[in-house]
Amino acid sequence: MAEEIVVQLKQVNIYQGDVQILKGVNLEVRRGEFVYLVGKTGTGKSSLLKTLYGELALKEGEGKVVGHDLRNQTWKTIPFLRRDLGVVFQDFQLLTDRNVKENLKFVLKATGWKDENMINAKIDDVLEKVGLKSKGFKMPFEMSGGEQQRIDIARALLNSPRLLLADEPTGNLDPETSDEIMGLLMNLSKDYGMAVIMATHDYMVINKFPARILRTEKGKVYDSANQYAEN
Numbered sequence: 001m002a003e004e005i006v007v008q009l010k011q012v013n014i015y016q017g018d019v020q021i022l023k024g025v026n027l028e029v030r031r032g033e034f035v036y037l038v039g040k041t042g043t044g045k046s047s048l049l050k051t052l053y054g055e056l057a058l059k060e061g062e063g064k065v066v067g068h069d070l071r072n073q074t075w076k077t078i079p080f081l082r083r084d085l086g087v088v089f090q091d092f093q094l095l096t097d098r099n100v101k102e103n104l105k106f107v108l109k110a111t112g113w114k115d116e117n118m119i120n121a122k123i124d125d126v127l128e129k130v131g132l133k134s135k136g137f138k139m140p141f142e143m144s145g146g147e148q149q150r151i152d153i154a155r156a157l158l159n160s161p162r163l164l165l166a167d168e169p170t171g172n173l174d175p176e177t178s179d180e181i182m183g184l185l186m187n188l189s190k191d192y193g194m195a196v197i198m199a200t201h202d203y204m205v206i207n208k209f210p211a212r213i214l215r216t217e218k219g220k221v222y223d224s225a226n227q228y229a230e231n
């Protein structure tokens with residue numbers, strides 16, 4: 001299969017308000033690549049992820065994410081970008097008043113799915129991918145933290161994204177459960193050619209599941225793929 005670039009940033013400067021957070025970011029991530037994003041707190045990891053999913057507007061430089069140009073995104077076009085991405089956070093984003101299947105159905109309906117048979121088949125498919133096919137009727141509060149994180153990942157998979165952005169997905173989990181989640185993310189990336197960019201502070205995880213590392217420091221992004229050469 002031809003290598004496919006799912007993230008391409010060229011000379012991107014990232015701001016929070018008027019404050020420049022990252023400068024001259026150049027980055028390419030390909031289909032199926034697993035990439036960690038590390039760096040001290042406040043050095044811009046979340047700001048970089050937010051730029052990739054359109055939460056922070058791209059003001060300077062060029063950026064393309066899963067075929068969408070990051071420049072000139074508006075509230076009308078951002079939903080189309082978001083539909084082609086999966087996003088997972090540290091805090092589970094499940095609705096607490098409905099069961100797992102209803103949570104997943106809610107997302108599909110909100111993104112335009114109408115056919116009930118297709119909806120049910122898709123829900124079974126993503127639950128199977130995260131190893132929780134039998135838990136569709138559970139309420140979120142009946143599930144462990146690890147199971148809730150798996151459901152959150154299932155939710156991110158609903159629109160078959162080519163890129164998953166994960167902001168500290170193991171941050172609230174014990175070491176054994178975070179290993180399980182890491183194994184799942186790595187396998188999903190390999191089996192379905194999904195690129196993953198995962199922000200983490202957890203060096204135990206990185207040592208156990210080695211992969212390319214981006215590091216934010218003093219306004220720059222350093223890339224292990226470039227032996228930490230200046231971008």
Ligand SMILES: Nc1ncnc2c1ncn2[C@@H]1O[C@H](COP(=O)(O)OP(=O)(O)OP(=O)(O)O)[C@@H](O)[C@H]1O
Binds near residue numbers: 043044047048
């Ligand atoms: N909404 C915001 N408005 C203004 N400044 C912000 C906002 N969000 C973040 N910042 C600032 O931008 C800088 C980078 O923050 P960011 O959240 O990207 O860092 P981070 O590396 O993800 O940190 P952490 O590891 O703590 O999550 C920090 O100085 C932060 O205070």
